[in-house]
Amino acid sequence: GNSVTQMEGPVTLSEEAFLTINCTYTATGYPSLFWYVQYPGEGLQLLLKATKADDKGSNKGFEATYRKETTSFHLEKGSVQVSDSAVYFCALRDILAGSARQLTFGSGTQLTVLP
Amino acid sequence: NAGVTQTPKFRILKIGQSMTLQCTQDMNHNYMYWYRQDPGMGLKLIYYSVGAGITDKGEVPNGYNVSRSTTEDFPLRLELAAPSQTSVYFCASSYSEDGTEAFFGQGTRLTVV
Numbered sequence: 001g002n003s004v005t006q007m008e009g010p011v012t013l014s015e016e017a018f019l020t021i022n023c024t025y026t027a028t029g030y031p032s033l034f035w036y037v038q039y040p041g042e043g044l045q046l047l048l049k050a051t052k053a054d055d056k057g058s059n060k061g062f063e064a065t066y067r068k069e070t071t072s073f074h075l076e077k078g079s080v081q082v083s084d085s086a087v088y089f090c091a092l093r094d095i096l097a098g099s100a101r102q103l104t105f106g107s108g109t110q111l112t113v114l115p
Numbered sequence: 116n117a118g119v120t121q122t123p124k125f126r127i128l129k130i131g132q133s134m135t136l137q138c139t140q141d142m143n144h145n146y147m148y149w150y151r152q153d154p155g156m157g158l159k160l161i162y163y164s165v166g167a168g169i170t171d172k173g174e175v176p177n178g179y180n181v182s183r184s185t186t187e188d189f190p191l192r193l194e195l196a197a198p199s200q201t202s203v204y205f206c207a208s209s210y211s212e213d214g215t216e217a218f219f220g221q222g223t224r225l226t227v228v
Contacts, residue, residue: 032214043119043205043219044158051214089157093213102148102173103207103217107157 002027006090006106013080013113021075021109023090031094033066033073038087080113117141121206121220128196128227136191136223138206146209147189151202164189196227
């Protein structure tokens with residue numbers, strides 16, 4: 001079956017530091033990959049996505065590249081801000097496995113950015 | 116610009132009580148989902164629906180029921196609430212096409228005491 005493995009948290013960084021959150025996946029087909037962000041007390045919001053190999057998703061200074069050869073979709077940001085403090089979820093949707101109906105989520109990574 | 120709306124936002128139930136968590140979306144999405152999120156954990160799929168009149172079990176369906184009589188609404192029913200159902204519940208919806216993302220409601224924080 002499909003699965004998503006995320007870097008264990010929590011992650012604590014100083015403002016303006018470089019961020020990487022690792023995400024690897026297992027899928028039987030050709031999944032679309034997503035990063036969602038959850039701010040305290042809120043629901044999940046789409047941060048970025050990539051729908052095919054070598055695509056790069058980007059938004060709000062965050063980037064992730066769909067690497068089929070390493071089955072990875074690592075999230076990066078060059079200079080984090082205090083306002084980036086949140087929980088980040090990696091997810092996949094795999095239409096060929098018949099599970100396009102479902103999003104498969106990683107366990108989430110808590111990021112705290114200190115001023 | 117409502118998106119996915121969940122009610123209530125908070126609820127405390129006693130063991131054995133029942134309740135319905137409401138979810139409605141105004142984006143004409145055919146897919147809808149219910150997830151639960153336990154502290155420090157990811158999201159686990161309870162039930163999902165691919166269209167009106169069609170529902171299916173997810174990873175953790177026991178103790179829950181759903182119905183989908185309209186495209187817009189996807190209520191989640193808890194019968195005989197148990198402490199293990201204390202969690203935050205999220206409703207989401209999406210188009211069916213590959214590559215499309217899900218949109219989430221704000222969540223319902225449920226405590227069973």
